[in-house]
Amino acid sequence: MSQRTLKHNTILLLVTIFIIAVNMRPAITSIGPMLDIIRDDLSLTNAKVSLLTALPVFCMGLFASFAPLLNRKLGLTRSMYLMLFVVGIMTALRGFYSNYVPLIFSAIIIGIAIAVMGPLLSAMIKQTFPERATSVIGVYSFGMGVGSSLGAGLTAIFFESTGSYPFALGIWAVLAIAAILFWRLSVQGEINLQHEEGEKAGKSNAHGASPWRKKKAWLYLLFFGLQASSFFCIITWIVPLATDAGMSLVQASTLLSVMMTLQIFLNLVFPMVYERFPNRRFWLLLFLTMGLIAFGLFWTGEYALMWVSSIFMAIPLAGLFPIALLFPLDATETPEDTNEWTAMMQTGGYLIAGFLPLLIAMVYDWTGDHHNTLLIFMGLFVSMIVLTFMIGDREQNVE
Template sequence: MSPEKSRKLFLMIAIAAIAFNLRPPISSVGPLISEIRSDTGLSNTLLGMLTTLPILSFGLLSVFTPLFTKRLGTEGTMAMALSILTAGTLLRVVPGVFPLFAGTIIAGAGIAFGNVILPGIVKKQFPTKTGLVTGIYSGMLGTGAALSSGLSVPLSENLGLGWRWALGFWAIFSFIALLIWLPQLKQNFQVVARRSLGSSLKQLSKSGLAWNVAFFMGFQSFTFYIIITWLPEILQDRGIGAVEAGWLLSLCQGVGVFGTFLIPALAERLENQKIPVMLLIILEVVSLLFLMIPGTAFTGVIVSMLGFSMGGSFGMALLFIVLRTANSDSANELSGISQSVGYTMAATGPALFGAVFDLTQIWTIPLGLLLVFSGLKLWSGWKAGSRGVV
């Protein structure tokens, strides 16, 4: 194997390792909500904030990522992101409500930088394999989310770690990812911006295509983070035990891995991406409707359908960033603004969903809210699926 192929292979492994760590600090929370509520006395609205705060960090910090890559370089900024992620995840182990929320915000900041940088790296380093590599790293995002969801309760209860260490456990893997990434610093380069951040934002704000990419990112994230936060509670209300509910959330996200891997790789080959978007939304609507029916029948099938649709939608959101830009600089800029707008929208989801349930004491109404957002997702995805670049 040539040195260049070896470098690309190691880089792909590093990207996969990073992607694996960009969801556990969030997805590990949902199955533990009952324990956290019992120990802290927090309301459902505040518990929803444990997912909302890191998403809000995504939204507020994503757009500023180019400022860091200009000073620290792409590779240096990624190393910083992994360091922040590890520190924030560990901070949640410290007793008290303040460290829990502070660590959540800090970990969210690290994830925000990693989210934005990865599409640009793919665009630059793998220009002829964008769909494949996007599928691999988005699949690893789903893998990390699935494992952390399924293992949270066993780590806390079966191994006796308690919910704090069940959350902090994932710092081990983000630190390993940092060690794997460090050799990339040998090739670190500062990003020379072609235009100022303000100029980039001004130009992108005039593009309808850019807004639709951003809205699709927001609507799919809105649904995703609500589901990973509240699905275990919804399932337990249907008569399913806590451990089984955690594993069903893991199944949901595990099946989603296939969606994140398959859909971008297939959709890249099409003239436009409208049909894949429509099929994913149909699958999501059907699964949400079945989830509104009381009982435990076919629960595994329902959550699998929902997981595949969410995973495929996320893969499409990432693919849109790559396909709708002409080069890696534009990909970084579109990635920043779309994730900033998208995740700011999504940040309202978990807390809003929890608040609606607190008011109504029935899951049907907040789940009906998700059906509305499925329609909005179809509209923005249909527009973003058109050919062209921003």
């Protein structure tokens, strides 16, 4: 194969990874702008309508461990085809059926599909780009950031243009069609996750198999859960926090848009920086400290400082997720082990992430004070600082 052909195939695969990653968020984030409209149209309680966003995140945790099993049964290539097809069909279903039961059903199934896709994609990156995995994880996280922002930002525009929230929710199925086409073009034949042979395999299996028995894997799980919680909590509650401080809904929504737009581009930049300067602890402590400063600025209630806070907040939201995705790659020798560790990390992590936004809602209902919400945010970041020292640097992870 010529160098030109190899370069073309590599670029095509990177574009495919990006498009698949884009598919892993709009079906969740598109619900947020439509929550009030769906609630009023279907005469639902706030608790019932909130399940449309909580259930997919719970399922992303509960079913992440299905990824290694499905990989063994179907192989990575066919498993990815199946999951993309499921996401597309379930998203399209929302465009035709606006009843509560189909919406809940689609939320659950989409959550399961995303749960499987994440570990499979990480394992493929580990195998296909062993020397550039950090940068490719940046493409992956960049795609997820784009997907989050598209779902949150354009769904309301689709609704205003058509007057139909089923259409605004179902239109995102086109992303799955695009991902399937690119997967077909970039992947020829079955991708088999490699196992090391001989003495190295024995060492790898002793180190990497059964991550549920590894203290390091549990630390990764907790950290991933807390950083995912911070993302979903902040995205969910930053607008109510801002309006509670006196901002108009338009101002608060713009503040969120600025934060998410900056996050998108930083999602791509930070992994490139990590590859050149791979000290995990330094970056984690820097980002977490900036997050605490951002919460302090937001607490003042001064509009100018709240805008500065949104910029500061985008930095840890963009930087923490790619590092968390790199933890299993740092700690494992084979793509199969990476798949196992990532599945475990996301299983427990997304269960935590699904619970904490609901906890904030319950605390706010009980106290009526969003200062407690900010305290919970700060508690998440302080806990991650403690975990950072327990996890250690990259060099310690691979020992």
